[in-house]
Amino acid sequence: MAAFLAANFPQTKCTVEAVSSAGTATVRHPVTHAELRPGGTVSGPVLMTVADVALYVALLGQIGLKPLAVTTSLNINFLRKPAADKDIIGVCRMKKVGRTLAVGEVDLFSEGEAEPVAHAVGTYAIPQR
Amino acid sequence: MAAFLAANFPQTKCTVEAVSSAGTATVRHPVTHAELRPGGTVSGPVLMTVADVALYVALLGQIGLKPLAVTTSLNINFLRKPAADKDIIGVCRMKKVGRTLAVGEVDLFSEGEAEPVAHAVGTYAIPQR
Amino acid sequence: MAAFLAANFPQTKCTVEAVSSAGTATVRHPVTHAELRPGGTVSGPVLMTVADVALYVALLGQIGLKPLAVTTSLNINFLRKPAADKDIIGVCRMKKVGRTLAVGEVDLFSEGEAEPVAHAVGTYAIPQR
Amino acid sequence: MAAFLAANFPQTKCTVEAVSSAGTATVRHPVTHAELRPGGTVSGPVLMTVADVALYVALLGQIGLKPLAVTTSLNINFLRKPAADKDIIGVCRMKKVGRTLAVGEVDLFSEGEAEPVAHAVGTYAIPQR
Numbered sequence: 190m191a192a193f194l195a196a197n198f199p200q201t202k203c204t205v206e207a208v209s210s211a212g213t214a215t216v217r218h219p220v221t222h223a224e225l226r227p228g229g230t231v232s233g234p235v236l237m238t239v240a241d242v243a244l245y246v247a248l249l250g251q252i253g254l255k256p257l258a259v260t261t262s263l264n265i266n267f268l269r270k271p272a273a274d275k276d277i278i279g280v281c282r283m284k285k286v287g288r289t290l291a292v293g294e295v296d297l298f299s300e301g302e303a304e305p306v307a308h309a310v311g312t313y314a315i316p317q318r
Numbered sequence: 319m320a321a322f323l324a325a326n327f328p329q330t331k332c333t334v335e336a337v338s339s340a341g342t343a344t345v346r347h348p349v350t351h352a353e354l355r356p357g358g359t360v361s362g363p364v365l366m367t368v369a370d371v372a373l374y375v376a377l378l379g380q381i382g383l384k385p386l387a388v389t390t391s392l393n394i395n396f397l398r399k400p401a402a403d404k405d406i407i408g409v410c411r412m413k414k415v416g417r418t419l420a421v422g423e424v425d426l427f428s429e430g431e432a433e434p435v436a437h438a439v440g441t442y443a444i445p446q447r
Numbered sequence: 448m449a450a451f452l453a454a455n456f457p458q459t460k461c462t463v464e465a466v467s468s469a470g471t472a473t474v475r476h477p478v479t480h481a482e483l484r485p486g487g488t489v490s491g492p493v494l495m496t497v498a499d500v501a502l503y504v505a506l507l508g509q510i511g512l513k514p515l516a517v518t519t520s521l522n523i524n525f526l527r528k529p530a531a532d533k534d535i536i537g538v539c540r541m542k543k544v545g546r547t548l549a550v551g552e553v554d555l556f557s558e559g560e561a562e563p564v565a566h567a568v569g570t571y572a573i574p575q576r
Numbered sequence: 577m578a579a580f581l582a583a584n585f586p587q588t589k590c591t592v593e594a595v596s597s598a599g600t601a602t603v604r605h606p607v608t609h610a611e612l613r614p615g616g617t618v619s620g621p622v623l624m625t626v627a628d629v630a631l632y633v634a635l636l637g638q639i640g641l642k643p644l645a646v647t648t649s650l651n652i653n654f655l656r657k658p659a660a661d662k663d664i665i666g667v668c669r670m671k672k673v674g675r676t677l678a679v680g681e682v683d684l685f686s687e688g689e690a691e692p693v694a695h696a697v698g699t700y701a702i703p704q705r
Binding site for chain 2: 522524526527542543550552562563566568570
């Protein structure tokens with residue numbers, strides 16, 4: 190999965206912490222100065238990126254490594270200010286994996302915190318042969 | 319606006335093409351090899367970033383430069399495959415700018431194309447004194 | 448289209464005001480006491496229903512009368528308080544009609560008002576033979 | 577809560593099955609012929625209505641009975657075909673209840689089924705004195 194992710198998301202800094210065949214995944218995104226906005230907040234696009242990668246990893250963990258799966262929608266709510274000095278952890282659970290469409294949700298945390306900093310729901314189109 | 323954007327979104331590559339006090343804005347994001355995924359598609363997180371910046375610019379164009387405005391939600395639908403060799407253009411129209419909440423929509427285009435590659439709706443919380 | 452709508456949405460009070468083969472539609476929902484909440488607001492679920500019907504009519508206007516098209520997602524933002532004594536008008540434009548997925552947006556108005564009371568984006572799955 | 581719900585959502589058929597001060601709630605919507613579409617599916621607007629009520633009940637369970645709380649957005653994904661002969665059960669968990677904004681998610685089930693028929697995320701604006 191790590192090699193597959195590196196090949197298909199060459200820009201991502203995320204690493205895969207866990208993935209299962211039941212449609213769950215945990216990914217980590219290191220937070221460095223480049224991810225911060227003034228005031229010490231992790232930027233929204235960084236959180237969206239982590240959500241997108243977590244969904245992708247959870248989906249492929251369940252259906253196998255299909256490079257052509259594409260995100261069709263993402264809905265994210267920003268809930269709390271992320272910590273400037275903690276990695277972002279994305280925890281995904283697929284809600285449905287159908288033949289052509291998959292839907293999953295992601296809680297995003299500043300590492301070690303109990304309450305999520307954001308929550309996302311995404312849909313993926315699964316390529317047909 | 320350009321200086322303000324650089325200060326508040328220091329990582330962004332977006333430039334402001336147009337902005338009005340009526341809640342509209344157009345931004346441009348150059349597409350280089352770093353934005354591409356295998357197959358020559360602009361990555362989803364790049365499109366989300368452009369949508370977020372376009373909303374921010376359109377909102378601040380209407381209410382003035384308030385650095386504490388924060389995105390509270392973003393919903394994006396990916397519609398068509400972006401061109402690998404064209405900049406992404408984000409065109410935003412605010413739908414409502416209230417006292418505490420603002421809502422806007424963004425069409426995202428590969429430059430020069432008539433049909434959008436993605437469409438986003440975002441909400442911003444406006445800081446109170 | 449009116450007969451088709453009555454057959455497939457037997458509960459709806461919406462009527463079709465306009466529909467085109469280019470993916471646009473306008474529908475009307477009469478507002479009576481049954482649609483109001485205390486304070487004279489049209490209830491949110493009524494607005495969601497109008498959005499859903501407007502998307503359905505616009506999609507079928509473009510692809511033809513296919514009864515099995517189903518909504519896969521709806522995202523709605525409530526923008527302004529609807530008038531208690533005006534019909535709700537839903538104006539839909541499809542953003543993309545692909546082979547298997549369609550995406551459209553709807554502005555919802557209290558009849559005669561310039562500013563929308565809500566804005567929705569919906570996706571439909573198009574049945575394959 | 578039941579009396580409050582009846583006063584503020586006079587049209588709803590939902591009943592409150594459970595509610596806690598920790599931001600959780602379960603509501604039930606009876607499914608009769610009036611809720612069905614051809615083919616025996618519960619209509620999408622019914623599911624949206626249950627999601628909206630479940631969010632409202634969970635929020636008021638946590639913050640107290642404030643009639644002016646209003647939905648500002650709802651995002652729903654339809655996952656599976658609901659059963660025609662089973663009530664719809666909505667199970668809500670608030671993700672954040674802030675001073676002015678609240679966000680919650682709802683799983684919607686055909687009673688007795690393990691997998692949800694839909695999943696919604698909603699935001700509420702909390703009135704200030």
